[in-house]
Amino acid sequence: MEKYKILVVDDDKEIRNAVINLLSSENYMVIGATSANDALSILDETYSLVILDIMMPEKDGVSTCIDIRKKYYMPILFLTAKNTEDDKHISLSVGGDDFLEKPFSKVELLARVSSLIRRYRIYQNDSQDCDEKYVYIKDLKIDKQTARVFKEKEEILLTNIEYKLLMLLVNNPNKIFTLENIYESIWNERYDYSVNALIMVHIRNLRKKLGDTSRGTKYIKNIWGRGYCIEK
Structure with a gap:
């Protein structure tokens, strides 16, 4: 072991x-x-x-x-x-x-x-056992084998939670994920309302690193009252 x-x-x-x-x-x-x-x-x-x-x-x-x-x-x-x-x-x-x-x-x-x-x-x-090495979303390039994310050739440093959140949305384009969906998919634990603040912090951090702002969202869309998705 x-x-x-x-x-x-x-x-x-x-x-x-x-x-x-x-x-x-x-x-x-x-x-x-x-x-x-x-x-x-x-x-x-x-x-x-x-x-x-x-x-x-x-x-x-x-x-x-x-x-x-x-x-x-x-x-x-x-x-x-x-x-x-x-x-x-x-x-x-x-x-x-x-x-x-x-x-x-x-x-x-x-x-x-x-x-x-x-x-x-x-x-x-997950980052090592993948069929295709790269995933492309708009101007993002994701190297699945090394779990690295690039935006116009500049690397974006993500934590493991942020990376898994991004890949959850990237691998399911146009699908809307509620906070409950996100938590149970990434944390592999049963959802409870008390974890909402924890999830939201990670979502905000990821969107900030990607360059999404309240005035202009390019990657992760906030579907009001429903959840989050990446449109393709």
């Missing part, structure tokens, strides 16, 4: 060690880092997940996430003591995939970790 590598970044020794011990007991290969600089020096493409504390001295988790996303695509799970919608929105808008509020239960942490890694592995397999 493959051992998935996880990087845990938290300046709180007690929390960091507790997370490391818990995940290690579940057969994950877990490495700890006490600061953003340590994390960035350790991280490489062999990691399947980063667990990142938001509140850290010198360089916080949000800035660290931005740096990680310049090079890597693995999911990022934020740990946060904050509990406001603004903090959650900022965490996701910079490239985070999910967040977990402190204090959290062992069961909840393990469930989030398992879900994020499972989705990332599915995302990687």
Whole structure:
């Protein structure tokens, strides 16, 4: 059985060690880092997940996430003591995939970790096991084998969730997806109304990266009262 590598970044020794011990007991290969600089020096493409504390001295988790996303695509799970919608929105808008509020239960942490890694592995397999290498939508070129997206020869860096969202719509042109459809297709979990904000943040992030704006939508159409689609 493959051992998935996880990087845990938290300046709180007690929390960091507790997370490391818990995940290690579940057969994950877990490495700890006490600061953003340590994390960035350790991280490489062999990691399947980063667990990142938001509140850290010198360089916080949000800035660290931005740096990680310049090079890597693995999911990022934020740990946060904050509990406001603004903090959650900022965490996701910079490239985070999910967040977990402190204090959290062992069961909840393990469930989030398992879900994020499972989705990332599915995302990687989907990008490698494909019949055609390229997909074209207007001036977008999508390399399915490497899961890279280009707009007029310039690469658009997407997180794994953003890429899966784009491919869901691209592979089903003109089909309107509700938030429920999107969540159950991408997260592979049962939909609940409480996840709407999470879905919307990822949709906004993707549309922003593609260049869609409220005044001019070129790719992802918002069909009022129904959902989202890409017209072909």
